Amino acid sequence: MSLVADPLDRIFAGNRTYAERTVQDDPHHFSQLSKGQSPEILWIGCADSRVPETTLCNLKPGDIFVHRNIANCVHTDDLSSASVVEYAVAHIKVKKVVVCGHTSCGGANAALSDGDLGTTLNTWLHPVRELRRKHKAELEKLPDDAARAVHLAELNVHSSIEVLKQHPSIKRAISERGLSLHGVIYDIAAGQLRLLEETGNSKKSFGLWSPN
């Protein structure tokens, strides 16, 4: 019997190993976690399997509150992400909100094509296609599709941050307790996070977005 026979076995075996090792390392780890969470960061990222936030940030359970969807979009009319933001910012009181796009994003690639993705994905990615339309000239100047996908992912991160800035709880948290928003791109080929520069501002804050 091969040890890779059933993909579900891997998960359960992996989970048992994880639980066992964690307890060996710190017998109180789980009892501490069961008391509650107080993450400092809300991460809005892509569902892409290659961008597991906690792993690639070398962090631990309890560190990052997470929402992941197709192409890390935050749409004004999306109740799911709005609820995540409300819960994380107004109730858990995270200190940072990170929107993370990434290179070779399937969503960005799809938005660059004119293919019919089915009604669900067409609708979800419509705002990204709108970004492509608005930035047609600058996208066309880029050398290849990979570069265009990266740039579209960057534009999409900025766009998500623009939407987040209008969220009532975020507005309040920015003025009352200095919450900050950060746009980053994860480079899959390098395994590295890159901060995006602030848009429309000569003061380069390396993505450290501040309302003041």
Added chain:
Amino acid sequence: MRLSLGFGIKWDAAVGGGVKPFKASGTLARSFSQAASSPQPFTASFARKQRLSPLSHNFASSRLQPRRPYSSRIMSTEELDKQPPQEVKKYLQQSHDRIFESNKKWAAEQKAKNPDFFSHLNAGQSPEYLWIGCSDSRIPAEAITGLGPGEMFIHRNIANLVCSTDLNVMSVVNYAVRHLHVKHIVVCGHYGCGGVKAAMTPQDLGLLNPWLRNIRDVYRLHEAELDGIKDEEAKYNRLVELNVVEQARNVIKTAAIQQSYAKSGYPIVHGWVFGFKDGLLKDLEIDFEGQLKDIQKIYNLTS
């Protein structure tokens, strides 16, 4: 699933034999920085990764090692609020920089172990699993299942809900099933879920009301059973489980799943619950075929 669990135990025991536990001395943070500064070959996880897919090769050991190269201490919100403004600013800058420092370190580690690690990932993804879980920071799906980058497609929202009118989750399911052809879909809840608790609280939560309404609806569907449980915590735990079952059912109701299953025999939909007490996943043993048959009486979208 029972078989696979038994298998998991056996496998684990074999692997566990060679595990040298990390010294749990000092504070958690200290033992982390120790681990980070003295990288030791992790024999057990090496054995493990050899047996798993080639993808899990390179990060298995680092993933299972405790690590947290934090130079600064984590402050509670209450504590931070008492600090002078410049201290707050400094603290925020540090907590921000920490991620980039950790990430650089992690990337360098992966590269040192396998120079092709990232270029392999860059070529594309073909995950076997779609995970629909809670946004709660304590349940990073890949970490608690021992999987690495490239292995699991992940959607996380408040209380792992799957609503047919939510374009967000529907896009994820659609993409995972129709484009990535995942083999398993896991809806994973967890005991002690803040979202479920909030939904049991008679309080106006503003913007969260419409989202949490879905959990109140789960209660209503199982009102008789839940009302019969007198112990509050037991009732709350059961609602967490029933919520997972109902959300798994909602996944099965989609056209993408029904059509793919009819054509290819996958994906299979599962309902699990993660417990903080022991860090283990509990399989609610949803009878996928039975549920599918039951659901298709009304929600059949295969033709």
